[in-house]
Amino acid sequence: MPSGFNSAIIGRRFGSKCPAKGFFIIAATVPTRSGGVTTGPPSCRIVSTVTIVFRMLIMAISSPRIQPMHQHKVERHLGASISPLRRKHWLAKSGVLLVVIIPLAFSSSLFATELLINTFWPPAHLMRQEVFNRWISDVARVTEGRVTGRFPTSTLAPPSRQWHMVTSGIADVGIVFNGFERNRLHLSTVAELPFGTPSAEAASVALWRTYKRYFEKAEEYSGVKLLGLMTHSGGDLYSLRTAIQHVSDLEGLKIRTTDGSSSDAIETLGGVAVPSSGIGAYQLVSRGIVDGLIMPTGDMRTFNMLQYTDYAVTIPGKIYNGSFSLFMNLETWNSLSGIDQQAILTVSGETFAHHARAWDESDRLAIEEMGHRGIERSIASEPFLDELRARLAFIDDTWIRETDRRGVNGRAALDYFRTEARRIATSLETLE
Numbered sequence: 001m002p003s004g005f006n007s008a009i010i011g012r013r014f015g016s017k018c019p020a021k022g023f024f025i026i027a028a029t030v031p032t033r034s035g036g037v038t039t040g041p042p043s044c045r046i047v048s049t050v051t052i053v054f055r056m057l058i059m060a061i062s063s064p065r066i067q068p069m070h071q072h073k074v075e076r077h078l079g080a081s082i083s084p085l086r087r088k089h090w091l092a093k094s095g096v097l098l099v100v101i102i103p104l105a106f107s108s109s110l111f112a113t114e115l116l117i118n119t120f121w122p123p124a125h126l127m128r129q130e131v132f133n134r135w136i137s138d139v140a141r142v143t144e145g146r147v148t149g150r151f152p153t154s155t156l157a158p159p160s161r162q163w164h165m166v167t168s169g170i171a172d173v174g175i176v177f178n179g180f181e182r183n184r185l186h187l188s189t190v191a192e193l194p195f196g197t198p199s200a201e202a203a204s205v206a207l208w209r210t211y212k213r214y215f216e217k218a219e220e221y222s223g224v225k226l227l228g229l230m231t232h233s234g235g236d237l238y239s240l241r242t243a244i245q246h247v248s249d250l251e252g253l254k255i256r257t258t259d260g261s262s263s264d265a266i267e268t269l270g271g272v273a274v275p276s277s278g279i280g281a282y283q284l285v286s287r288g289i290v291d292g293l294i295m296p297t298g299d300m301r302t303f304n305m306l307q308y309t310d311y312a313v314t315i316p317g318k319i320y321n322g323s324f325s326l327f328m329n330l331e332t333w334n335s336l337s338g339i340d341q342q343a344i345l346t347v348s349g350e351t352f353a354h355h356a357r358a359w360d361e362s363d364r365l366a367i368e369e370m371g372h373r374g375i376e377r378s379i380a381s382e383p384f385l386d387e388l389r390a391r392l393a394f395i396d397d398t399w400i401r402e403t404d405r406r407g408v409n410g411r412a413a414l415d416y417f418r419t420e421a422r423r424i425a426t427s428l429e430t431l432e
Contacts, residue, residue: 113336115139115149115328118171120159120279123151125302127175130358131230135326138347143340149173159277167223172332175230177277178323179260186402187215187413188229188323192261193399194392195317196418197234198425200296200359204230206421207323208353214413218406221325225333227344228326228352233359234318235262235294239311242291243376247387256281256293261395262320266294268391278303285309294319298362301369312370312377316385319392326352 117136121127128151136149149172157165162176163184178185179192190196190210197203207229237244244250251270257263263273274290276283282303284290293305300306326348333341370377380388396414403410 112145113147113340115147115172115332117149117151117173118156118162118165119151119175120155120157120162120277122279126298126358126362131352131355132175134355135228135347135352138351139344142343142347147336147340147344159279163224166327166329169329169331171329173227173326173328175324175326177258178325179258181325182260185220185325186399186406187211187218187220187408188325189260190399190403190414190417191229191231191323192321193396193414194261194265194319195315195389196421197231197318197321198421199428200231200233200356200363201354202421202425202428203234203321204353204356205350205424206417207231208350209420210413210417212349213416214408218408221327224327224330226325226327227348229323230326230353230356231321231323231359232296232356233298233363234296234315234321236297236315237292237294237313237319237380238300238305238309239292239313240285240288240290240308241310243311244292244313245378245381246384247391253291254289256284256290256295258320258322260320260322261399262294264395265319265392268394269388281305296322296359296363297366298359301366302362306366306369306373306375309375312375314377314379315388316380319388 115136117132119128119132123129132151140148152171156170159177160180162174163181165171166174176185178188182189188207188211191203191207211229239253242249242253244253247269250266253271254274255266255271257266257273257275258277259275263275266273274284278295278299281293281295281299282305285293285305285308295305297312300309300312336344367377400410400414403413
């Protein structure tokens with residue numbers, strides 16, 4: 001191997017995500033003259049043991065040989081006649097190199113793709129601890145380590161910019177609150193409609209099944225690879241100072257909501273909607289900017305808002321829910337082998353949706369803490385529920401009309417989702 005060899009001479013890339021999966025990518029890890037080592041981009045790494053073996057072989061070939069003195073004397077007299085012998089010896093070493101490296105180079109198991117996964121939830125949140133971490137661990141397991149993942153130290157984009165962040169290639173995988181993309185991702189917001197959430201796990205599994213049966217053909221996720229859908233446990237009503245027992249009690253109150261149906265609901269009920277992300281809700285509550293909020297029960301505890309809360313009203317089926325889409329940059333997805341793609345799908349989709357049980361467990365812990373804090377917690381009365389259903393029926397109708405316009409039977413999809421969610425919830429309770 002020439003002493004001035006630089007791996008850049010034969011390093012080669014196919015596509016913008018990963019180097020070639022073959023001999024060229026192996027060669028791309030050879031030390032340069034300056035002593036550095038060239039590598040592919042972060043998303044495509046070579047198993048270190050192969051790199052080490054290759055470098056050792058290169059060193060063996062290129063290292064100088066100490067020759068006996070009589071050989072130097074013969075070389076002075078024979079000159080060119082000895083050169084072919086030396087070349088033959090070098091070629092023999094090269095042959096060993098090729099025999100060892102080439103079969104390894106074309107083995108797909110030697111390449112580990114490291115996905116950059118972004119989430120706007122902080123590391124301690126259950127979506128990181130119980131959902132994302134489990135999913136990427138499952139991905140690494142089923143791909144036998146060929147596909148792994150890492151998280152940035154902080155979110156690479158605000159919650160409302162997750163779609164753009166992934167489609168522009170800033171991250172490989174992201175999750176978006178569908179309300180932020182409601183014009184693009186209308187169909188999946190079926191899970192956000194009032195009174196349709198018996199539990200987070202049941203609603204999440206029902207949403208994925210509804211997507212497969214009714215929504216997939218509409219191609220709302222064109223341009224990305226959808227890997228999963230999930231809901232949280234749905235929003236109940238919380239008040240910082242005033243008990244809420246009737247719809248009239250909401251008149252004029254500033255209520256934290258999300259973008260989407262929850263804002264529509266509060267405005268219709270006479271309140272003032274103050275949309276924010278879950279993370280931003282703490283600032284609204286702690287500073288007294290809002291009078292109350294609708295929020296998943298578990299997040300009231302996670303974001304330390306129970307300390308400011310005096311009243312909690314449980315709404316059977318919830319007054320709203322939030323739905324989320326887990327998706328991958330399409331170019332990244334296409335760069336994976338077919339075997340790895342199929343493996344990833346086995347731990348995504350409905351399997352991913354079942355991870356939403358973490359939200360339900362979080363709710364149980366929050367309810368326990370409410371009792372310890374002396375928060376007055378009640379279940380909405382039937383007259384209160386009847387008025388809520390009557391006043392908020394237009395939200396279903398609006399969703400159905402837009403769904404029909406997109407070529408999907410809205411009424412059938414909504415009925416299927418709610419029926420399936422209740423059926424799944426019952427089966428899960430039986431298992432417990």
